[in-house]
Amino acid sequence: MTVTAHRPQMLVTEFEELARHAFRTAEGARLEFIQGCLSGKAPIDGNRGRTLQWLTRACLQQCPELWLNCQQGLVVGAHREGRARPDGSLVPSYTFGGAGEWADSAPVLMTVEVTSYDSDTDRRDRAEKPRAYAETGIPVYLLIDRDTCEVKVHSRPDGGRYETVQTLPFGKEVALPEPVGITLETGPLKNWVR
Template structure:
């Protein structure tokens, strides 16, 4: 049996500080006591985040979709996540630094990437971690299945409601986001 070593929160933050000095370094997250490397959004993934940012700002000018804002996920995982986007009021993260409190976050967004861990990370670990943190809405834009999944009503363990629609349909991002999302443009940014 192979023993897994557990990385401490402090060691992870030190590793993340050094990795961010490299221009093309991956994003680092810390879930289930393990460091997770995630590729930065570029190309079509970056374009999806830009598109969604515009829609969020048009709907509510006092909110912003912060790309790459690190969040402390303070449930039993005692970890950090860096969603592709975190929708929050403009001043939510002022003075908090790289790893901020998720308090005030209205929605987190993940866009599936091409790496081998996307299934486990974006479809299993992230919904659980965000629900435990009680972030109201988790939006998964799944480029593998060409679907959008809207997770809502976190109960502290999981999201009680998950709505899945194929690209091209309209889906409601429930309160506190309150945006009707036409997913037709996503057809242009499939891998």
């Protein structure tokens, strides 16, 4: 047996073609390509959707010039060879106008993931995504963890990881650091877990 160096399962261009085809043929297909590996995201269930609605309203009430975009795919990773579909990307309004399926992540102030109840959540949302978002330089990563009933605020990316991670249980007030500068009352999150 020959030992070979780690290499991606496919090229970024191959992934983008696959993702375009999958979206056209399988309604709601949400493929991602992070750290050279292909993965799929679980469809957004009702409680996950309700969580994103709550967060969108909180952001709009406090910073109406910002928008929590829950559709846009992002170019991520140290060499910008990853493709992620965050559950939400907080950006100045109208930021992604004219962007294709995979937008530059430079204007993103915060990415948001709400855990799903699938087997990949631990690897994807708690390990791979924080690393990819930190490598990209996205200032804040908010993980709403429905398994542990906690909110995790990752901030101060240093190029490979977030230097600060604050973990608070649902029900506590969460102050999202600058450049976001929004405070969340997380009590309602208790209503949208199993």
